[in-house]
Amino acid sequence: MNALYENIRIGRHTLRNRLVMAPMTRSRADDTSGTPSSLAVQYYAQRADAGLIITEGTFPSPMGKGYVRTPGIHSAAQIEAWKRVTDAVHARGGLIFLQLMHCGRVSHPDLLPGHATPVAPSAIAAAGKVFTASGAQDFVVPRALETEEIPGIVEDYRRATRHALEAGFDGVELHAASGYLPEQFLSSGTNQRTDRYGGSLANRARFVLEVLTAMADEAGSDRVGIKIAPEMGFNSVSDASPQETYQYLVQRLAVLKPAYLHVARTQSTFNYRALLQPLFDGALLYGGGLNKERAQSLIVEGEADAAVFGSLYLANPDLLQRFLTGASLNMLERDTFYSDGPNGYIDYPILENAR
Template identity: 45%
Template sequence: MSSTKTNLFSPIKFGDLELSNRIIMAPLTRNRAAEGNVPQDMNVEYYRQRASAGLIISEGSQISPQGLGYPGTPGIHSDAQVEGWLKVTAAVHKVGGKIFCQLWHVGRISHTSLQINGELPVAPSALKPNGQIFTYTGLEDFEMPRALTTDEIPGIIADYVNAAQNAKRAGFDGVEIHSANGYLLDQFIRDSTNQRQDQYGGDITNRMRLLIEVTKQVVAVWGKDRVGVRLSPENSFNDMKDSNPQQTFNAVAKALSDFPLAYLHILEGDMMTGERQLDYVELRKCFNGYYMANNGYDLELANTAIAEGHADMAAFGKLFIANPDLPYRFANKLPLNTPDNATFYGGDEKGYTDYAAWIKA
């Protein structure tokens, strides 16, 4: 899918959807949704500023109230949220951009104070993560989640279908299924968090069953080339690990090859430690579609990965936070703004829409 002449600035097509470049804006939780987890005016401006990306992948958007894990994260399950996102997608499209909605259920990475009626967070198995979570009143210890029963699984899948349909109503160009970084679908896949005895636990075929069933249904809503899937094979974020991540995620990549996906989005390595133990060239060969590489890439590394056929696109996170005109800066070898870590999560326009651009977006 790549040649020596192909680089970050080469167009790429997902079916009939053409991207102007291969510089992808990664999904980035920013905790700036309004009451009701509804996208608001400053979210519209934030995404509009970054519409020169070949594709924007939205911040994770919970598929249901149960899927909520952090204050101020937008949802895609209510009419008000759909209306809020419509303003975002319209602004992005008006300046020629493309945007996918990331569908998110956090599973055990939540807290009773964030759940309806103070219910426990749900998970594949009742296993409490180590560490703390940010709530409306500050940091709290993680709680013991409740294991989902087998007969609750169809309801989870239905929530993904509803969210996928809502993303269409909201004007998105496609969706990305978030199956990474220690959230619900990732919790099912990795054996440190899945100790189930039913058809959703045990060997890797069973552990990835929920992801495969969700993918099948979401592709049925969106059709060919409009659904991506994100995985993070060795990311330890949210207290995650797997006994054999290469074998596990090679199998997942092969299974996902059965679907007409837009792309497979891989967070390579551990974003907590920076270590990369897996052979991602091997993993990439297990998937027969477009491969999006993420984590630690800069202009040179990304162009090399594309030229060598390892990746078809590269996703950038912190660089897009601080540089709304990142493709222009890359193309012209311009200096990059430094991200302000203190304003990543929550707050107002500071550190959100006030980063300087070389040209008016």
């Protein structure tokens, strides 16, 4: 049997194949309530043949929101809406983890309660623009968090993990990449604090490790994963010594024993997967521009335990079936990535024998 289609144990769960649907922001949630729409039920259920689905980034608290029409997991209404998603995925035999994403400085007062200023480790603005209901706007200078505020944000992640389990999710993933709040703390270019959360590498990694500990305490470490993307540079995040930083972080993860480490390939010429894999005892999920052949090779050679697909799953709800049969793949509609409504979301063609 092809290695992609073999099952694998990851933490508490056994995946029925090694295809993982990547977390992808799609901006279809209700912008006022932060509830995923009824369209999301069909969207995720269509892709339930994946060994594991990781949802779009979901804010753990109102101050974590960073994009228009993205979902949360802090209210009763959001929990109930997500239950409909998890029920639909489970009805098709799928597994689904919720990705927790606090955007930190990558936000705007128009997106936050009371027109609040975004928070971050340090008062350093991200370069570029943020998309709000009224269009693209420049990032603002964030407010540096006070030391005594940070445990409250850690508790937000703990509570969000509890809510995810109440909503029926099989586990949770911490988004510690793409320049969002955990990576803002971790990276020297965005963290210029002088308290216990800044300065030394141990201090800069403290927030990520405290959050992951809180999530593991709530769900069990075998239902928790973490995503990293060293040197991605997204949202203008940077670090002076990224190889040292991520080596340190992954070594400290060994104590927590999360179910998996999700590494996203970046434009860096350095092979972070090769550096980090020997340091981590759990499953390694690897993705970023993979095709079927490259994914197969990674798994056969023992360079990854599962392959993460983003745009291919976006355009091909029946990706597993297309891989199995050698059928052609759907063309990607980039202009509907973040638009509202069903177009480019739930209307990609599905093979007749996969219906």
